Amino acid sequence: MSVAALIERKVRDGLTVAHLSLENESHMHSGPATESHFRLVVVSPDFDGLPLVRRHQRIYALVAAELAGPVHALALHTLTPQEWAARGGETAASPQCRGGSKAG
Numbered sequence: 815m816s817v818a819a820l821i822e823r824k825v826r827d828g829l830t831v832a833h834l835s836l837e838n839e840s841h842m843h844s845g846p847a848t849e850s851h852f853r854l855v856v857v858s859p860d861f862d863g864l865p866l867v868r869r870h871q872r873i874y875a876l877v878a879a880e881l882a883g884p885v886h887a888l889a890l891h892t893l894t895p896q897e898w899a900a901r902g903g904e905t906a907a908s909p910q911c912r913g914g915s916k917a918g
Contacts, residue, residue: 816849817849817852817880817884817885818836818838818849818852820877820880821836821852821854821877821880821885821888822834822836824876824877824880825854825856825873825876825877827876828872828875828876829856829858829860829872829876830858830859830860831856831857831858832857832858832859832895832898833855833856833857833898833903834854834855834856834857835853835854835855836852836853836854836855837852837853837854838851838852839851839852839853839887839889840852849884849885850884850885850886850887851885851886851887851888851889852885852887852888852889853888853889853891854873854888854889854890854891855891855893855905856873856890856891856892856893857893857894857895857897857898858892858893858894858895859894859895860872861892861893861894862894866892869890869892870890870892872892873888873890873892891905891906893905
């Protein structure tokens with residue numbers, strides 16, 4: 815199973831998910847790794863009343879094994895369904911890599 819599939823499965827198993835988007839952004843970064851940088855958008859009613867740091871901690875706990883291994887970076891966008899609707903179903907794009915051979 816791919817790293818992306820593992821992350822998605824673990825998040826879906828651990829939270830009530832209204833929307834999930836997982837993008838492999840490894841191509842935007844230096845180095846040979848093909849599944850090392852991801853952007854994860856999770857919309858869940860489980861985030862209601864939780865500050866941003868607690869939302870992120872919930873995700874980190876679910877994918878701890880991947881973060882300890884092949885995943886170098888995980889950009890998180892954690893929203894409640896109301897926040898997602900207020901943003902029109904959009905989140906900010908990830909910035910370009912500023913290190914290694916991709917520096918600009």
